[in-house]
Each structure stands twice: as C-alpha cells, then as structure tokens.
Amino acid sequence: MSTLSIALCASTALGQDVVQAQSDYFTAGQDLLAERVAAQPNTNQAMNVILFVADGMGIGTNYGIRVFQGQEMGLLGEEHNLPYDLYPHSAIIKTYNINAQTPDSAPTAGAMNTGVKQVFNTINMADTVVHNDCSTEAPLTLFSELVSEAGKSVGVVSTARITHATGAAVYAKTANRNWENNAPEGCTDIATQLIDQMEAGVIDIALGGGARSFAPEGTELEVGTGNRPDDVNLIDRAAEIGAQVVYNSEDLAAADLSAPVLGLFTNSDMNYEHDRPEGEPSLADMTTAAIESLQGDEDGFYLMVEAGRVDHASHGGNAHRAFTDGVALAEAVAAAQEMVDLENTLIIVTADHEHVMSFNGYCGRGTPITGLCMGVAAGQVEHSGEPVTAADGKPYTVVSYTNGAGSVLIEQEDGTYSGERPDLTQEEAQDPDYLQQALIPMGSETHSGVDVGLWANGPWSHLFGGTMDQEMIFHVMNHAVFGAAE
Template sequence: MKKTLSLVAMLAGTTAMAQDLPQQSSTWFTDAQATLETHLARTPNTGTAKNVIVLVADGNGVGTNYATRIFMGQQNGALGEEWVMPYETPEFHSALVKTYNINAQTPDSAPTAGALNTGVKQRFNLINLGEDAIHDDCSTVEGNELTLFSEIVSDAGKSVGIVSTARITHATPAAVYAKTANRNWEDSVPEDCTAQVDIAQQLLNAMEAGTIDFAMGGGGRYFLPEGVELGGLTGRRADGLNLVERATGLGAQFATDQASFEALDLAADSPILALYENSHMMYEADRADEPSLAEMTKAAIEYLSQNENGYYLEVEAGRVDHANHAGNAYRTLTDGVAFAEAAAMADELTNDEDTLIIVTADHEHAIAFNGYCGRGSDILGLCMGVSQTGVEHDGTPLTAADGKPYTVMGYLNGAGSVLIEQEDGSYSGERPEVSQDEATDIDYLQQALIPMSSETHSGVDVAVYAKGPWAHLVDGTLEQNYIFHVMNHAVNPQ
C-alpha cells in the first residue's frame, strides 16, 4: 500500500530534490528557478488605476508576436528564440483572448476594437453599435449606440488620447470615439443617412465635447476639403468641410511632420491634433519626416499626465496589420519592433502603482511557420537544419519534397501565392526557387498557398499582457470584451 504524505512533507521533499538534481547548475534550470521566485513574490495590486494605457498591435496574434520576438532578438545579436519582449516579463500577467465577432468566426478590426472599448462583442464592420444594428444600414444606428470607455472616464474628469500609425479614422483608433454602421464611412455617409455623421467629424465632435484631448496618426485627407493642401496634406472631402480649421478654431495645436511635432507645446492646456500623411503613416522601415510610434506615445503620456485626475490612452501599431495583409514579413516585423519600443516607453514613463497597462492585439493573421528549423534560423529567411552538436543551426537550408528550400515564415493566403492565374482563369503553378538574399529583402512577399489580392485575418487567439492595478484579473482564456471590464473595474474598484 502506498503511503500518504502530508502536503508539508511533499513540499519539503520537492525542495530537497531541486537542490540535489544534476541539472541544477544549468542556466536553463537556474533561470527558471529565478522566474519561479519572481512569480511567487507577486502580490495583487488592488489600488485604483488613475491611468489606463491600452497598446494594440493590429494583427499581432501569437504567431506574429512570435516572429517579432525572434526578429527583435536577432536584430540585437541573439539567436532570437530566447528573446523577451518588453511586455513578456514576469511583471506582466497574461492570458489568451478569443477574438470572434457576433457574426464572424474570423474577426474584423472594427468590432474587435469596439469590444475593447465597450465591453460587448459587436458585428462585423460596425463600430460601437449594439447587436441589433446592421452593417451599412444607417437606419439601425439610432437606439443602438453604445457608451464608450472614453466617455465614461471623460465624464469622471480624465483626459483621453489616441495614437495610431494608421489613419486616425481607421477602425481601431476610431473605436475610441466613433459609432458607425460602416467602418469605411471615414469622410462621408450615404445621402439619406441622418442618424450619424462621418468618422472624421465624430472625432472633431468628441474633441469639441472634451472627450478627446489628444489625437495623433495618419489620414489627413479626410480632414480637408477636396483639393485643399496644407502641410503636405491634400484633402478629399467632397462636402467642403475643413475639419483642421474647425480644430484650430477650438484652440487645438496642429502638426503634420517631424518639425511641427517637435514644436508642439505638451504643457499647454489646448487639445492636440496631428495628422501625418494623407492616408496611413509610413511603415517603420520607410519612415521619414514623421515621428516614431514610441515618440508619439511619449508625447501623448507627457501631455495627458498634466491632468491630476488621470487619463486613458490607446496606442495602435496599425501597420503591423497592413504589412501582414501585403504578405511582407519584413515590414510586419519592423513595425512589430516599433510597437515593442512604444510599449517599453509607456512602461518606463508610468508608475505601476497607479497605471494599468494592457498590451494586446485585435486579431491574428493567416501566418504560418514551416519545417523543423534549427536555432537562430533567420526568421525572414530560409529554414536551416538542426545542428547535431552545437546550438545554432547547421547552415544548410532544408528542402521540401520538390527539392527546393523554403522560408521559416509563410502565409496560407495572399499576394505571394505560388498559384498563378492562367489565361483561361484557372490557377496553377510551380513553387519558385528562393534564395536567402531574396527571402530577407525588404520587399519580398512570403510564399503563400491560396491566391488573394490581400492576405486575410485569422480567428486564432491573441495574447493580452497586463501590469498595474488589477492586472491579475487578466488570466486564463478570455472573451475579448472582458478586457473593458478589467479597465472599468480598475478605474473604479467596487
């Protein structure tokens, strides 16, 4: 008969064993023990969150984040796999997040961002309307408008800011302030639509109401009349409205490039509107004459911190998503690194005692990873063989059944499809040869299977990382709309 040990005896025996194991001198072992001690020392922060910062890397699911981690590590001279992103440290609590929409297995950015800002899941292509609203049907707007986290905290006296490398009227940033039956109504609505105005006007309405204090991103074309030029921007509004003039008439400071960004008075009490590029801001790999995501995050925190009541800030790395859609891993990962640097900046400039930081994504992409690659294989390049004696890969590209090498990263669909449309409309083809130099080029499109003009999202879970007051509530596998409830509880614990 087996003897039953007391819990104390079991724990004591485990401790003794850990001290005597032959692997105890291994760095892997000692590092894991140190991580265990850090986790054991954690105590829940049940204070009130004066500030809430939500950082969203659009399209940065667990796969994309994995690739960015390796890329960032390799850019810093490491093999890559062992790298730790700024938000992956033991100080952050973490969970998995289910991202589906009310009516979609594979989600869209508008309702996923809306779920973060309202606490309820929403319908595909709508922003911040209840489940009875119908996409593209303006008549269903009235009576279905949802209350936003920005409105809740603004009514409580806090300031609100938005930063994005996408158009500031694009789905994720718009979810902070807009309510619309179509995410694409950025500068106009149908002629018979009287229940709402376009998203750009809604931003100015929110700024005039005092809900939005700081807005910085791309999309200048939606704020100026058609043909009007200002600071490198060219308007395309058909209704003749000049929303930049309206903003400056409210006393807002305005910026359009690096110089005007640096000239902003972040200590002033006036709102700030900054619009770089006519559409989205540049990819980080191509950026010129406009601030980085980390610089914009720093400016937003410095400005919003003037409010003694605190603030809510949403920061979006919108172009991670766009590069994934293009099937271009290089720009995906360089924008992913820029996001990590912005997250690190937010953490550095704030106090864990009074600031809840949440790092997450709205959805994943149809990204895939190939082969049994050896350690340190360039995440952008070819899958190299596993070394039998060393740690790093053996330097020999692995080949598929067709005898050709393949990249570590690929996509299940997209513009890089190996299937080519023929004259009769059918698709066929042979997978092209690819070299290491070709695969690591900035403009290379990863090989994909299904031909698509734009690679699609995926319904796979994303991760969420949290630090600060009530961050311990981020745990397990969560519905995406739950994150709002953590934020709302943190600013007003019951």
C-alpha cells in the first residue's frame, strides 16, 4: 500500500481527516508500517552467522553512540539511526550470571556461545565449576565447535586482547577468565587454548591485541614484549601449524586469507579508535578481512566480532572514547552487511552487559551528547544555547556515571570523602580526555545489571523478540544453522 492510501485508511478508520497526515513524522511512520505489513519472515537455513558484541554497550550507551555519530555527521543527532537500529527484529536481553546480579563479560559471552548461563569470572564451564579452582572444571560444548564439525569456518575479532573474556568465549574453557597465559598446573591457559583450537581446525582466523600472552617473558616482538611465565613460544607454534602471524595493517593486507591467520596488532589491548595510530587496523578493517577469509569456505562460517574497548572507556569514566569506539562498531556492521547476502546470513548485534552511564535532562535537541546540557528553546527545534543549571547553580553534562574515577567526592587526609561539583565550560566538558562526573568514588567504574538490546537481520532473526535470557542467542543461532535444515 502507498503512503497516501494508508493515510486515507487511517483517516477513514478515525472517521475524520487526520490533520497531521502531511507531517514528516507521520508519513515516515506510515512508510515503516507499510514495510512491516509487507515483510515476510526469512526461514532460509543460515549458511553464515555473524555475532557482533559491543562490550559494555547497553541500550543507554547505544543511545549515546547513535547521537554522537549523528552529531559528527552534522545532524542534531537524535534523528540518526545506526545501521543495526534499522534491523527488522530486536529483543531486550537479560544479562545476569548464575551467581551474579551484575554480570561480567566472560560468562555473558559464554552464554551466547553455549546456550546456558555461567558462573561469574569463568568461561564456558558447567554450573558446578568453582571460580579459580582447576579441579572443578567441567567444559561445555561451543557453538564454534558445532559449526566447525559441520564443515564451517570460524573466526574471532576483537579490539581487546584476543585472549580477553569476550573473544575467548568463542574458543576457550576455563575456571578463571584471567588465566590468559598463566593457568595453574593441570589447567590450560587461554592463549594456549586458542592455538590448540587453531591446530584442531576449529578457529581459522583470530584478529586482535594481546601479543604478550603468546611469547615467553622478555621475548621481543614486533609490537612489544612477551610475558608468558613459561618458556613456551606460541607464535612459533602457530607458524609450525601453518598459521600466518601478522602484526599490522600492511601484514594483514598481504596475508593469504585462504590459510589460518593470527593477528596480534598490539602487545595488550588495541588502541581506542580515537587514539588508533597509522598501521593499526580498525575494527572494520579486521571484520572485512575476517569475512573475506571465511567466505572461502563454501559450507559457510561463524564470526564473532567484539568492540571490546567500549567497555574499557566506560570503566575509565570517559564517554568520548566509549562513543567513538561504538561508532567504529557501527562502521564494522555496515561493512559486514555489504559483504554478505542477508538471505543466507544471520547478523546479530548485541552487548554482553551495560555500564552505569546515565543521561541527564532536560536538554534541548542537538545538545552535544558529550557536553553540557543545553536548555529546551521555545519556538525552535534546536536547543537554546544556554546551559541548564542544577540546584547548586552550576551546569551539568548530559552524560554522567553513578560511580567511577570522575567522582566529585575526593578522599581527604583523614580518609573521609567530601567535595562539590566543579563549574564546567562547554570546552572542558567536550575535551576527549574529560572524565564524566560521577558520585560514588571508585578507581574503575562498574558494570550495570540492566538489560541490553539486541538487533537482528537475516534467517530466523524473527525468533528474537520481547525480553529474553542471554543464552537464547545461542539457541537462535543454532536453530538458524541446524534446526532449519531438519
């Protein structure tokens, strides 16, 4: 149905003319309605699955990223949509762990990759595991292992260390997420597990940071120095099993993507997008290289892409870097959807958890999302240009955290905390290095237990809807790949 005919139907149904029928908001709504009425669910078998996980990007953080990118494009910001905002299917996702109201990244990512909730600070272990106790390890079967056994290729991409919690959930199983290179006797560290899974043919390409975990302490690498406490050189072992080890954008561009690839672009986490130097690939660069590599498998692939440093920026109380890394995720999603056929590729965009980021009001349209809250203006759409003040007579930023390094409470000599909010200028608030004001003083801002969003497109994406537990992500992926073929 055309927009006009739907508008006429609406008028008839109301029994009167719809005065607002010519409004841009109204016609956009009618257009979307017509699109949704005509839509049919995609029940094809999924040949490929791409799971994007923006670490720490709950619904609030996603809102900030959306407005930030829109304002970078010269818009007021609120009207902008990120690529996945327009996906036809979405859900609200609960993120709690078996024993934690506020989750951490390891068991949340593990839930997505196994279909069951997991224990705080563990990765891909049954609920009988005791954190930090090797003797209780009870490994679970991974989605990557299921699809690999079916002949598909598997990749993992992260802007954090490739052995860090979220990325590790694609291939590793451990009683402690921090055993990246130093597991106790009788257990296998995460870096070793990655090379084991590459040798087993489960992981075909892994791109991220964290080179230090793959070489003995003191070993000089192109991007830093190894810090493994044993004498095992996993980089040499990777080469022995036929993997290409690459350290920069030039290496990645020259790599034979028909063979296994291990990308170690920094010694620890990769740089924030705001600080990324020349020669270090972006998240979009790594995503496109991974897809190009995995598309060589005629049976299809599974790829998990993590924007890991959205989380780290919020831990540091710095909204600017959280948002710029979120924009980098949006660019990676846009690049990926251009490379695949959504008739046979399921794309999911979600987060493992949210942060305690809040958005203060009442701000007028177009208020700089990282700056001071500007007043609503009468008779115009854009804000008034005058900061809104709080009861203390001082302006406040749109974004704040309820805890973190930016706390207005400062420790005094006697060990007590006191303080007051400083008077901010717009220039100070929008400095990329500015730490948002917080209340509770903490060295590192914490996660939040609130729900996160999920957006999906492609085969069986319509199975997402309502409020769901995080492990349902695995079950939908598994059905799209295997159940649809039954």
